[in-house]
Amino acid sequence: MDVPDLLDRAATMVAANAADEAGARVAEVREYLQHHEWEIALDLLADLDEWPAGAEWWDLLAEAADLMRLSDTAAWCRWRHWESIHGIIRAELTLVPAADGGRRTPIPGQGVLRPLWHIGQYMPEGHPDLRVARIWVESAPELAPGATGPIRLAPMAPVAWRGLRPAQTITMHEGTPVRGTATITEVSGPR
Template structure:
């Protein structure tokens, strides 16, 4: 049976990692492949420890030495020390560490950052310390943050038995970028709604017949009904192919060679 695990928002096949090593791929080569697949630094740390059965400290030493992470190592050292400590204790089942986990996420936010309701990281930390973890997580989900921030929120949601889909989506956005657009489905072009939670990954004509893949997250509703209109978030598979787009540009949603919708970039 394939040994696939969720490593902070990305599914990793641990058997594949082991097979690469058996084939003679270097440790840095394996970590480079994980990086190219969108696995974050903490995700790589987790995958390495589970795939090769090494202690967290040993896994961290290997991952931190990889050239692919060299550009972030100095800036992230303090965070990764704290993250590794918290992750290790949570992995041992110490759920009372959730306040510290959420607090670590709050520490990654600018002091003047505010939600639409005027709440700050201080408010989120206070709720976490009062064991109101769901509320703390809900507040933190309204901010923007770097990949390690969303790594932490994915982990918190999983341990709280909450759906981590949104946090995994935002982790992907922080790694690969996102475009927002107003999507109008062509009336009668499709019979089923467009799923809203990021599982729909169609092709888009981004200009001149250039077809590119991007996943779709529908804002403010669970799905988009046939013929309907909604604001969507598009997460490109290959961001470089979308960088020419500007607000007001229109791209076409194509399914099976048919245009089933048009999206105006916001």
């Protein structure tokens, strides 16, 4: 399929009343498609968060982004594909400042870093049972050392993370020391 066909197919899967934060609806997506404004149409579709988008829908958007060579958008759509299957975990992460033993480099924004997390579970011997999860920094290309910002987490073993609750605090580790503290803001199951 070519880009217009992929985006048109994705648009037909969305409820007519679905809208993004700015109020844009599927009818506007169709207008942009008619005018060959494919990147704008793709962005509008990817911003329609308030409907139960499934993995197939995110695959269509990722394929369209790949065909347009929009690697950042394709990465986001693949992330959302994963979330549609495994659920969403969002948190507010505060990194330890570099002067206090924290990271000296920023956390890259697009799910590259896979640190260890203490999510409240312990091994039989009594030490923390650390778990791996990728980080997606929201609304920024990276999170600077010592900074605070919203993130999304993609655990390597999602089932082990199902007990998380909003307002729960978890810690990020890279080696032995704590590198950051995150407060869970949202936990939702697969769509």
